[in-house]
Amino acid sequence: MDLTFLLETISEPWLLAFGGLVVGVLFGAFAQQSRFCLRAASLEFSRGTPNDRLPVWLLAFSAAVLVTQVLAAINEVQASEARQLASPQSLSGALLGGLMFGAGMVLARGCASRLLVLSATGNLRALLSGLVFAVIAQASLRGLFRPLREWLAGLWTTGDIGGNDLAAHLGLTSAMTIAFACLWLAAGLVFAWRARLKLWQAVAAVGAGLAIPLAWWFTSSMARQAFDPVQVEGVTFTGPSADTLMLLLSPPGNVLDFDIGLVPGVFLGSFLAALLTRELKLQGFEGGRSMARYLTGATLMGFGGMLAGGCAVGAGITGASIFAVTAWITLTAIWVSAGLTDRVLSGIETGRLQAAQ
Known part of the structure; x- marks a missing residue:
């Protein structure tokens, strides 16, 4: 699609931010209505009790991978120019960060995107946890925790294995990656049918x-047609949350770009969807122990997401949709860690109940 008219009417930074806003509104509204949540899906899987959340995640994941691969096959998406494939990434960060993020999202009862969606519906627990997540992400990117993050990230990188393109490593053609995505879609449809x-x-x-x-399509189109360099990117929440926070705290802050429009867009989309369906409801913490659990989880997600180079959506779906090795490592680590953390918490809760009897 030719964006020339829009580029002649709107300045490039504002158009990028507007594009991020539109994508964010759509994601926020659909995520709120579908109850999209990686935490809930991973716990259903680990407990062996698949219900509605697992098929929701599978359908969202497969749709993202399938359409991204189709667009890449017809050269509408320049996946090779994405940060995940165009520059060295951290394998150690993907593994360790994914493990931390998975544990954190179980403790906080939602990943970064889910906290943002819930906060727009009146969930004050999610709002505070999301703010802590953004603060820790910023501290991990440019602040106090940056040296530790960089040290952990440098332990093992994609330079050691010859790049981050999983399709290239495995010799997969576009037809193969599209077929692979179709298998995931079929699995999602089967689970959706079983869960009614x-x-x-x-x-x-x-x-x-x-x-x-x-x-991916919008930023690829902008990269081809804009005068100034534009980063080809998808949807992620770790870096954008940190950037949005700094823009609010110290204006003018970062220049306008796709990420700056994304986070407010998700919040707005979720709010409008909840408003139209009468699902707005104020919710708070249930006590000090609950608050400590949420904030500990948000802290783990903030550092883990930045270390891994993406969150449950940024790495788990966006990165996986272009077959980045680190994204698949992060996604696997998140699923494993979430299941183990849930079992540990269940054991602790059982012990408390037995002690109280």
Whole structure:
């Protein structure tokens, strides 16, 4: 699609921010309506009790991977120019960060994107946890925790294995990656049928997933047509959350770009969806122990997400959709860590109940 008219009408930074806002609104609205949540999906899987959240995640994931790969095959998405593939990435960071993020999202009862979506509906627990997540992410990117992050990230990098492109390592063609995505879609449809997932929830899950290739397509189009260099990117929340926080705290802060529009867009989309469906509801913490658990989880996610180079969406779906090795490592680590953390917490809770009897 030719963006010349828009580029002649709107300045490049504002157009990038507006594009991020549109993608964010769509993702926020569909994620809120579908109840998209990696934490809930991973716990259903680890407990062996698949319900509606696992098929929602599978449908969103498969839609993102499938459409991204189709767009890449017809040269509408320049995946090779994305940060995940164009520059060296951290394998050690993907593994360690993914493990930390998975534990953190179980403690905080939601990943970074889920906290943002919930905060827009009136969940004050998610709002405070999201703010702590953004603060720790910023401290890990440019502040107090930066030396530790850089040291851990430098232990093992994609330079040691010859790049971060999983498709290239495995010799996969576009037809193979598209077929692979279709298998995931089929699995999502089977689980959706077994869970008797409502049609609108399934449609919304696919809609949330399609926000990822939309972001890839828009930033790729901007990179081809804009005068100034534009980073080809998808949807992620760790870096954008930190950047948005700094923009609010110290204006003018960072220049306008896609990421700056994304986070407010998700918040707005979720709020509007909840408003239209009458799902706005104020919720707070249930006590000091609950608050400590949420904030500990947010801290682990903030550092872990920045160390891994992405969150449950940024690495787990966006990076996976272009077959970045580190993204698949992070995604696997998140699933494993979430399941183990849930078992540990269940054991602790059982012990408390027994002690109280």
